[in-house]
Amino acid sequence: MQGYNVVMIYSKDMDRLLMCKRLKNPYKGLSNLVGGKIEIGEAGIEAAYRELFEETSISKEDVTLHHVMDFKYYLQHCYVEVYVGKLKHDVMVSGDENELYWSDLNKDFFNMSLYAGEGNIGHMIEQVNMSKDILLTD
Structure with missing residues (x-):
């Protein structure tokens, strides 16, 4: 079963969320969260930090990630781990995989004509909103 991750990065003031415009399928042209594949033998949290850095230049020193939920798709033989973090300071993001x-x-964020993931982004944001005081205090 192939593993993937998505990483929700909030600005230091918790007023913005880092998104990307997908340049390729699936979801070409739609907005999405950053993330990617978990390599065989790679710990989920390490994969999340690696993908975050590769796609945005945000490092472990810039943010603490929290593993908040997973989605398991039995028919597609894959799962998605969801991580969230709040930037510790302002960071210049840059990456060439997607437009950040x-x-x-x-x-x-439930609008599927604008956002990837069949409404999952909206669901994930609502879950984070319910736990903001626990998750994003650091």
Whole structure:
């Protein structure tokens, strides 16, 4: 079963979420969270930090990631681990895999014509909102 991760990075002030515009399929042209494949033998948290750095230049020194949930897709033979973190300080993000941008949080993240993941992004944001005081205090 192939593993993947998505990483939700909030700005230092918790008022924006790092998103990317997908340049290739699946979800080409839609907004998504950053993330990627978990390599065989790689710990999930290490894969999350690796993908985050590869796609955004954000390092372990910039953010502490918390593993908040997983999705398991039996018919597609894969699972997705979801991590969240709040930047410790302002960071210049850069990456060439997808077009990165900071999104305000007042968007309809359940809108599947704009956002990848069949509404999962909206669901993940709502889960983080329910636990913000626990997750994002550091």
